[in-house]
Amino acid sequence: MNKYLEIIKNSYTGYWNYLKQSVLFELNWENYFYGLILISFVVWGLELIFPWRKKQPIFRKDFWLDIFYMFFNFFILNLIVLIALSNTSEQLLNDFLSIFNLSVSSFQLFEINSLHYILRLFIFFIIIDFIQWFTHTLLHKYEFLWNFHKVHHSVKEMGFAAHLRYHWMEPVVYNSMKYIPLAIMGGFTAKDVAIIHFFNITIGHLNHANINWDYGFLKYILNNPKMHIWHHAKELPKERKKGVNFGITLSIWDYLFKTNYIPHNGRDIEIGFEGDDTFPKDFISQELYPLKK
Numbered sequence: 001m002n003k004y005l006e007i008i009k010n011s012y013t014g015y016w017n018y019l020k021q022s023v024l025f026e027l028n029w030e031n032y033f034y035g036l037i038l039i040s041f042v043v044w045g046l047e048l049i050f051p052w053r054k055k056q057p058i059f060r061k062d063f064w065l066d067i068f069y070m071f072f073n074f075f076i077l078n079l080i081v082l083i084a085l086s087n088t089s090e091q092l093l094n095d096f097l098s099i100f101n102l103s104v105s106s107f108q109l110f111e112i113n114s115l116h117y118i119l120r121l122f123i124f125f126i127i128i129d130f131i132q133w134f135t136h137t138l139l140h141k142y143e144f145l146w147n148f149h150k151v152h153h154s155v156k157e158m159g160f161a162a163h164l165r166y167h168w169m170e171p172v173v174y175n176s177m178k179y180i181p182l183a184i185m186g187g188f189t190a191k192d193v194a195i196i197h198f199f200n201i202t203i204g205h206l207n208h209a210n211i212n213w214d215y216g217f218l219k220y221i222l223n224n225p226k227m228h229i230w231h232h233a234k235e236l237p238k239e240r241k242k243g244v245n246f247g248i249t250l251s252i253w254d255y256l257f258k259t260n261y262i263p264h265n266g267r268d269i270e271i272g273f274e275g276d277d278t279f280p281k282d283f284i285s286q287e288l289y290p291l292k293k
Helices: 002-023 032-049 063-098 117-141 143-153 160-164 169-185 190-208 216-220 225-231 252-256 283-292
Strands: none
Touching (some): 002 063, 032 063, 143 283, 190 225
């Protein structure tokens, strides 16, 4: 028990020290704090220069709520629960496997760090994105998970910060789904994770932004605002009621698995979900909503 308490303690102190170093500019490429701020300002600037819905206010509906969600989910949530939970769960799994003289590394199929750097990044990116696409389909398919995912779909006007409005349970589900596949491939460096993470955050911000872009022929590879708006559509055909356009960064999975849906220009469609008029409007109530359900 003392071992686990020590892990939890070190998780809190370690991440707190990381946050302080980030804010004080003591980190370089791994500084997620200012990286997120920089990406957000750039994409927000693009919204102002290339607005798709020209009548949408600069400070759209729930703009400040989404800004709070962005920093809460990206940093505070890690501090109060996710890092400690992740490290403790990893140790519990290793302790369980040790009963059978095994460890997580026992299931490693190959050492990805032995591959060329570009190939390693590409494999890491593709696998992560597919797992996230598949997990996203589950959030829409099962009522229990959908109740958590409703927080993200409660957005009523799209903008870059809507990207990170989600319930704290979602990263628990996503990270659980990613853990075993990544363990099988072997270790990735912190720099690998940072590069892919910043790219994914940028595309995610753009997907939710009020920008009149679809990237031309690249729309069949990369998710984009004109495609993702339909993922948030309040009304969908009966056969599509469980959702469409689940791509996180890549759109190619939706085209491959026939979950793509862009019937026409979706600039002015209503977004949300059935019954969202009674969905809580404040942060605390939205966090508690799935637990009450």
